[in-house]
Amino acid sequence: MDPSLYKAIMEDDFNQVRGYKDVLMQLTPNKNTALHMAAQYVSRGVNETMSITIVNSKGETPLHIAAREGNYRVVKALIDGPKAIQGEVESFAGVVKEMLRMTNKKKNTPLHEAMKTNSPILVSLLLTEDPEYSYEANAAGETPLYLAAERGFEDVVVEILKTCKVPLLDKGPDCRTALHAAVLSNTQGTTTRILERLPALIKVGDQRGWTPLHWAAHFNFMWRVRQLLNFDRSVAYIKDNEGMAAIHVAASIGAISAIKEIISRCPDCDELVDNKGRNVLHMAIHCRQKEAAECILKHCPSSNLINEEDEDGNTPLHMLASTCQHIPALIKHPKLDMKVLNKQNLTALDIIPPYTFKRFATTEITIWQEKPTKEDISEIHKATSSHLIVATLIATVTFAAGFTLPGGFNGNEGPDQGMAILTKKAAFHAFVIFDTIANLLSLSAVFLYFIMAINYAPERLFYYFAYAALLTMFSVAAMVVAFVTGTYAVLSHSLGLAIAICVIGCCFFIPYFYHAGKLFK
Incomplete structure (x- = not known):
């Protein structure tokens, strides 16, 4: 396209554009004519000698572009242009209807494009020129009414429902209707308007x-x-x-x-x-x-x-x-x-999955179904007393172990003074981690037992007791692992002895897992 013509269009210099009649059909790289460019940028009108139905590389006419930009004056000029040229009303109507019904490569008509602008007067202008036409869905399955409802454009929806004289029951993407779109946009006004005009849509299902x-x-x-x-x-x-x-x-x-x-x-x-x-x-x-x-x-x-x-x-x-x-x-x-x-x-109760705390779960359901007796509550409190002693001992021992670390501390002056000597050993790291886990689990159990003492709701006693017992069990296992890894860290120079201690210590888990397995089944 001639650079001067392109610049004149971009600057909205309509008088200068009129001087380029001989080159108005030149194309941009996207196959836009001067009219396509004018539809996008010019606001005062278009030249009657330009072709109004020629399409660019996207299959768009100038009217498509003007409608998408929401430029009412350009759209009106494009529609009124043929009227000034054509001598007969029938001829004028035919040219305008052809332009209004043309679709681009996405199957959008100019009306489809106008739906995205929320401009009721623009929609009214397009619909008034061809109210009898049934605007079908585009390539995405969207009708103009569906697009307006989807965006919650109430005034545009009102204009479509008022002006269109053809049925508007066509379904959109996934067989959804315009009422589906209005509800999904969560707009009251749009939903109300569609319900008033198309009440049958309320019972229509999608795909x-x-x-x-x-x-x-x-x-x-x-x-x-x-x-x-x-x-x-x-x-x-x-x-x-x-x-x-x-x-x-x-x-x-x-x-x-x-x-x-x-x-x-x-x-x-x-x-x-x-x-x-x-x-x-x-x-x-x-x-x-x-x-x-x-x-x-x-x-x-x-x-x-x-x-x-x-x-x-x-x-x-x-x-x-x-x-x-x-x-x-x-x-x-x-x-x-x-x-x-x-x-x-x-x-x-028979279908509680395996490897859950079935005995606790079963008893818990039973207790809530049938209120526990005084004897049940008394038994729980007795068990709580013994469990509390175990949890307290574990918390005390692991707390002390955290400050009397295996291997001792560095007593030499320097930047590492007071630091643990075995900090570079993996076994020492494992000891610190599992000692911390055991301490926190046991303290959590102690806290739950404390809650049991101040919460007198009978139906909650077993709930607290069950979880506190679980925490205590896991803290015992963590404490054993901490003992084994701590011992290994200080005896690693004597590998045979260190391994023997680990094997003996891990024997604890044979009865542990045996009884825990029976409890969880």
């Missing part, structure tokens, strides 16, 4: 079968959930391809606000089950959403959820046991039946 309410619940958009339910309460009972209603989706991601809103408007929706027979409580526990499960137990009026079985015969308690979660609200529920058998003839 997964998710309605707009499913998506509102998924993102915990409480106000959109309320808005949709106020418009049509029955949408709460619509299921997706997996049989999940909106409340199942909310439970699966822990959307507490959405759960409360759905239950308050549709209290009987807790009876809905998915294709696997799982109710909303099953779903919350399966997805490890403790707060959602507690919310459901608190707000759902039906007690059938507690003992309801899925297609495998598993109750919510079975799921709780299999995932090793702790939800007191379920365990302490007065209508909980712990004897329910699934299709494998197993109770919830």
Whole structure:
């Protein structure tokens, strides 16, 4: 393109552009004509002799570019230009409609491009010229209405709904509708406008079968959930391809606000089950959403959820046991039946996974299900007294060992005076680490025993006792490792003796793992 012409266009010097009639069809490297450039930069008008339908390397006409830039005056000039040239109205209409319906390589019409500018007057101008045309989806599956709704442009959505005379029910990406897009943008006005004009969209599902309410619940958009339910309460009972209603989706991601809103408007929706027979409580526990499960137990009026079985015969308690979660609200529920058998003839206690602290877990559930007697509490306190002595001794010994390090300290004057002599040995490093671990674990156990003494809630006693006992067990093991590594560090010059001490010390773990294994099975 002639440099002077290019500069004149860039500087918006329209009078100078008029002097280049003979070279107006020259192209830039991207195959833009002078009109393409004018559409992007010139604000006062375009020359009537320029071609309005020629495309650049991206398949864009000047109108595409002007619409994308949101330049109303240039768009109007491009539309009015043919009117000044054509002698007949039919001819003028034909040229303008051809220009309005042309798509670029992304299948975008000028109206698609205008959707990104949030300019209602520009959209109105384009739609008024061709209100009968059905603007199809672009290469990404987006219609103009979908693009406006996705961006939350309420005024643009209103203009489209008011001006277009063709059906607007075409689906967008993943078969989502404009109402899906409005809900996902979380804008009240846009959602309201689409609901008023296209109420049928509220029950339309996408590729997964998710309605707009499913998506509102998924993102915990409480106000959109309320808005949709106020418009049509029955949408709460619509299921997706997996049989999940909106409340199942909310439970699966822990959307507490959405759960409360759905239950308050549709209290009987807790009876809905998915294709696997799982109710909303099953779903919350399966997805490890403790707060959602507690919310459901608190707000759902039906007690059938507690003992309801899925297609495998598993109750919510079975799921709780299999995932090793702790939800007191379920365990302490007065209508909980712990004897329910699934299709494998197993109770919830039978399916607690191996290698967990099964004896403690089993007793814990039993204690919460049946209030502990005075004898039970007395036995726990007696065991606590002996455990406390062990934990205190370990804490004392490991604390002292931390200040009387094996090998002693450097007594010579200099920068290393007072430093441990064996700091460069790996065995010494291991000693310090495991001594610290043993000390912290035992102190944590002592702290839990202290909490037991000041917390008189019977149902919590065993909870503290179980974890304190675990910490004490692990601190014993860490202390033995600290002893072995510390001894090795000071006897490493006599390798045979050092190895013998290590072997003898590690024999401790034979009975340790034997009894621990029985406890964990």
